[in-house]
Amino acid sequence: MTYTSFDRVKLALEHKEPDKIPLDIGGAAVTGINIKVLKKLKKYLGLPETVKLWDKITQLAVSDDDLVKELKIDVKNVAPNPPSKSPLAKDLGLQGEHYCLIDEFGIGWQMPVENGLYYDLYHFPLKNVENSDDVNNYPWPDPLDPNRYIDLKEKADKIVYEEKKAYVLGRMSSGMWENAMWMMGHEKHFIEMISNPKLIQGVMDRFLEIKMKYWGKALEVVGDNVLVISEADDLGTQNSLLVSLDLYKKLIWPYHKKLFSFIKKKARSKVYIFFHSDGAVKEAIPLLIEAGIDILNPVQVNCRGMDTKILKKEFGKDLTFWGGSCDNSVLTHGSSDEVKEETKRRINDLAPGGGFIFAPIHIIQSVVPVENIIAWWETLQEFEN
Numbered sequence: 001m002t003y004t005s006f007d008r009v010k011l012a013l014e015h016k017e018p019d020k021i022p023l024d025i026g027g028a029a030v031t032g033i034n035i036k037v038l039k040k041l042k043k044y045l046g047l048p049e050t051v052k053l054w055d056k057i058t059q060l061a062v063s064d065d066d067l068v069k070e071l072k073i074d075v076k077n078v079a080p081n082p083p084s085k086s087p088l089a090k091d092l093g094l095q096g097e098h099y100c101l102i103d104e105f106g107i108g109w110q111m112p113v114e115n116g117l118y119y120d121l122y123h124f125p126l127k128n129v130e131n132s133d134d135v136n137n138y139p140w141p142d143p144l145d146p147n148r149y150i151d152l153k154e155k156a157d158k159i160v161y162e163e164k165k166a167y168v169l170g171r172m173s174s175g176m177w178e179n180a181m182w183m184m185g186h187e188k189h190f191i192e193m194i195s196n197p198k199l200i201q202g203v204m205d206r207f208l209e210i211k212m213k214y215w216g217k218a219l220e221v222v223g224d225n226v227l228v229i230s231e232a233d234d235l236g237t238q239n240s241l242l243v244s245l246d247l248y249k250k251l252i253w254p255y256h257k258k259l260f261s262f263i264k265k266k267a268r269s270k271v272y273i274f275f276h277s278d279g280a281v282k283e284a285i286p287l288l289i290e291a292g293i294d295i296l297n298p299v300q301v302n303c304r305g306m307d308t309k310i311l312k313k314e315f316g317k318d319l320t321f322w323g324g325s326c327d328n329s330v331l332t333h334g335s336s337d338e339v340k341e342e343t344k345r346r347i348n349d350l351a352p353g354g355g356f357i358f359a360p361i362h363i364i365q366s367v368v369p370v371e372n373i374i375a376w377w378e379t380l381q382e383f384e385n
Helices: 005-013 035-045 065-071 132-136 152-162 176-184 186-195 197-222 245-251 253-266 282-291 308-315 328-333 336-350 370-381
Strands: 053-055 075-078 090-095 098-102 108-112 120-123 166-169 228-232 272-276 295-297 320-322
Touching: 005 166, 035 065, 035 370, 075 152, 098 120, 132 197, 152 166, 152 197, 166 197, 176 186, 176 197, 176 253, 186 197, 197 245, 197 253, 228 253, 245 253, 245 282, 253 272, 253 282, 282 308, 308 320, 308 336, 328 336, 328 370, 336 370
Parallel strands: 075 166, 166 228, 228 272, 272 295, 295 320
Antiparallel strands: 090 098, 098 108, 108 120
């Protein structure tokens, strides 16, 4: 049997072993490569050095067709367009020593001119919110803006039917809880979770409403060829969850469960929920599975409890692990030989029985040596059935 990339990904998601492990670099906004290091990588590979920015905030590059072909990448991305109208979004350009922008939710981001690697938070538009009226009167984005969906189906059909690859259907925004946190500011958000949970629920209700409208329309537009739906919420630090498991279950988990259930009901065919959360999230995995996730990303192996062998043993029947391919500290600071050994270890832990998509742990950053990226990729090529 000759496997296409689409076949390969589908089999892995069904917890079967295809001819080789599917590869993703850039299929989602959290599995790609920094624009600076992509330019270096393309030069190393002898490819045209033209690169295109996908996301300004993270400095994520587009994994273009030259790279997809050269590295035999199996997964591409179908993402919504920016809205035609956004009363809040604006690129402020150079402001003193930083480049600044405001996104469509009114959140402010900035990157230092000198040695800037990506944009960080600096403005929290709901930092003074006090009640439900404040929340409801805020100028929230329109998830049904028609411009978001232009050419969405055409892109999806081309990838599946012409290129024979799988794609990740992208979200219009970050996770509900993390986006609420960014809008309120971390300190206020955590305090209100304890002292005024109704306010948090009011903000989360708006995000759930926006998400459901977006996903309902996006799924209607692309039709029945989608396999993977991208969602997210960063729940972890290096050593623990950001909040207690009880607080997660009380204030955040119900929104995950409602959203994932809605997506699966709206989809015209079986879809797999790709859920991105950095950090030490093992404690929350059973609840995430109950909420409806099928795929865990990025499997941040250098965090407490995120041992790939144990994760595979305990959750491998329920989850596909999308990422987890090499400890970022090794990829960044290790030798090529150390990268190869680390990558082999992770593949041996996660690949048996399917349920594994080989991908970086979040975005490959600009400081990663090109030689280590090649060693990481070459190690994957050794694993074919």
